[in-house]
Amino acid sequence: MSFFKNILAYYRHRAAVTLMYHHGILFVVCAGAAIWSRLAWAPEFPIFWVLGIWYLIFSLHFLLLRSLGANNEWADDRADKLRRQAYDFSHVKDIYVKPITLKTPYVPPSEAFLESQRKLAEQSGQTGHTGKSDDKTK
Numbered sequence: 609m610s611f612f613k614n615i616l617a618y619y620r621h622r623a624a625v626t627l628m629y630h631h632g633i634l635f636v637v638c639a640g641a642a643i644w645s646r647l648a649w650a651p652e653f654p655i656f657w658v659l660g661i662w663y664l665i666f667s668l669h670f671l672l673l674r675s676l677g678a679n680n681e682w683a684d685d686r687a688d689k690l691r692r693q694a695y696d697f698s699h700v701k702d703i704y705v706k707p708i709t710l711k712t713p714y715v716p717p718s719e720a721f722l723e724s725q726r727k728l729a730e731q732s733g734q735t736g737h738t739g740k741s742d743d744k745t746k
Contacts, residue, residue: 619676627673634669638662 619627642658 616676619673627676631670631673635666638666 639662642655642662645658646655
């Protein structure tokens with residue numbers, strides 16, 4: 609276990625460029641080994657499984673390298689960046705000021721909707737004409 613702790617301690621104090629350089633070397637070595645094994649040992653063996661296993665190992669390695677750079681300073685910088693790039697301040701403010709309720713908000717109907725309702729009422733009034741309204745108007 610101390611072997612892995614030593615590796616982690618080594619990479620914790622390195623620059624991100626160095627980490628990505630070593631990451632790139634690992635990529636080239638693994639890809640070369642996969643292709644060489646396909647050509648040298650088993651041409652009939654599907655390279656998919658080798659590359660699939662390599663992909664899992666490489667992904668874990670990448671995630672480990674990304675997590676090494678995460679500390680309180682990184683988290684604060686990331687939070688500040690998200691705050692600076694927020695485009696919907698009014699929405700966020702509304703959430704803090706007026707918490708979500710289960711009431712349906714009132715939305716006034718548009719003029720186009722009201723006009724369409726008037727036309728429907730006129731059409732239904734014309735088709736359902738009984739003649740009693742004519743007597744009242746005279």
